[in-house]
Amino acid sequence: METVAVFVNGTEEAAASLEFGAHEAALRKATLRLIAAWDVPSSILSGGVAGQEVYDEFREAAEALIADAVAKVAELEPSVVCETRVVKGQPGPVFLEESRDATLIVAARKRQAGIKELVIGSISRHILNHAERPVVVIPILPRS
Template sequence: MAANAPFTIVVGVDGSAQSRAAMDWAVEEARLRHGSILALTAWHYPYVSDALGQSWDYEIFRTDAQVILDEELDRVRGATVPVEGRVVQGNPGAVLVEASRGADLVAVGSRGHGGFAGLLLGSVSSQAVHHAHCPVLVFREPPARPAPV
């Protein structure tokens, strides 16, 4: 980013605990740096068709993404930093990589709601780490603490 532009953090928002942790960290970091946050929720059409030949209600994908973003923006409402939210149609990893062109940092959860539970890094966070045009901070789910004895 330009030296006179405010520090900008792009946060991938998908409703997961990891993306909420990324947003919480970004709010504090943006406050310390007198910066701003761009919260992105991406959606795309499914790659498979319905086996029964029924048509998809494609509007529901965009609507669900908007609900996820709105809930996250409501959660951080009152933050002392500017937070802009956008819903973007496209592959979430590609959307984050493109947004990274105008950012100083990308913050993303390690795994969202899709994929395999045992993976340490999901496809979206992996794509961001390998292709972003700025540093990427990946938030993992905290390890489970043993129950007190």
């Protein structure tokens, strides 16, 4: 069965990817794999260590993003079956690893204006540079 992979992180770009991915999965009659990465930022670690409750809080936040994404997919495309992955690690490498067997990877480009418009987001760039599967990059146009 085909799988469409989408990264979920609560941003406007991720929402655009989710919407496109849900519609594409419906067209292909594919499973939609929703992937969230989480980690504890080094800036809040004390001596490189954090209590378990800190790790739990970040993991639970990622799980909540995934739950919201599943609900949004059900609203957009009720026939689409979702599978979810919540993985500790850096977004780019986690997304690539968890989408390595996907039929299609969906990413979005950050909303930027002027010269910055030529720049693609770090996660999307990482995916484009390393993906071994087809990638669709959704442009998010600057607001007027």
